[in-house]
Amino acid sequence: MTPEPAAIDPPLLYSFRRCPYAMRARLALRACGLTVRLREVLLRDKPPELLALNPAGTVPVLQLPDGQVLLHSLDIMRWAFAQQPPVGWSRPQGATPTEQEALWLHTLDGAFKRALDGYKYPERHPSLSAETWRDQAVAVLLQPLQRQLQTQHTAFMWGDQPSLLDLALWPFVRQLAQVDAAWWAGATGLEDVRAWLQRGLALPLFESVMGKYPAWHAGETEPRF
Ligand SMILES: N[C@@H](CCC(=O)N[C@@H](CS)C(=O)NCC(=O)O)C(=O)O
Structure with missing residues (x-):
């Protein structure tokens, strides 16, 4: 019998609810029907795990299961649209915008x-x-x-x-x-x-990406978003 493939954890998203860059990343992930693990951060108290990935300390940051790290909201949006563009949308764009x-x-x-x-x-x-x-x-x-x-x-x-x-x-x-x-x-x-x-x-x-989450702390299980 072939063993079941190990389940891969969804990507990790570092986000801040009110940040417009993080908002557009969440909009794209949700529109494309992709699930991530959400680490809500406080900009005045950034977790070292975020700074280790992105020394600039900005959000959003998306860490993929293969270890790749996307540090800019537009890269996250393009990645999401390249995975699974929303059905029926106008000109769904992948990695290459016109x-x-x-x-x-x-x-x-x-x-x-x-x-x-x-x-x-x-x-x-x-x-x-x-x-x-x-x-x-x-x-x-x-x-x-x-x-x-x-x-x-x-x-x-x-x-x-x-x-x-x-x-x-x-x-x-x-x-x-x-x-x-x-x-x-x-x-x-x-x-x-x-x-x-x-x-x-x-x-x-839009409403679905504006939910409130408590700030994430090391050791806590991330909510699925
Ligand atoms: N180029 C980045 C910019 C992201 C950005 O500037 N985010 C702000 C929050 S809205 C941030 O994290 N600022 C760091 C800080 O305030 O310490 C992107 O597109 O994601």
Whole structure:
């Protein structure tokens, strides 16, 4: 009789609930139907196990059963989509995003994120006023997004179903919207972006990745996520 193959533990995900990078990694893992063991961390008290894998100390980090370690959220998202893309989604992308998608992601993680940080923490970025930072965030990412959604008449970025890119953007645009909810609710020229964000946040998928977990400590069994 052939022996049963040994069960392989699911990958380990180091995550922080409110971190938008960790959020998009969790969104992708969940959308692709993949299970991980979750180690929720406190950024002010990082476990040595995380620092051993990633001396930069950022989350998310995904450690695969073969020992490979993914240190960036987009790598985790692409890995998840390459394993098992969600059925029926718009342009499910694996390891190789198109040039157009790469450009969106570059703007998002670069110019938009800098402007978002300036808007959220103007005291730490005093070279510009909070409103000017916000205007920049709108100009580099949200206006192009508005134009794309408006021209295509689609619910999501590339069609009637979400895509990797929608998942990558939502947590960051959500943060911007939360800084000043009254401004966001009335911002002119961003109507389709507002509806797109609302649609994303209303997905059961989004709620399903926002559950609360206690911080993990060495020796504790990780909850399955
Ligand atoms: N390039 C990384 C950036 C991740 C990142 O900056 N995460 C923040 C939390 S939102 C972090 O871990 N910061 C470390 C700290 O605050 O000590 C990625 O895409 O995953």
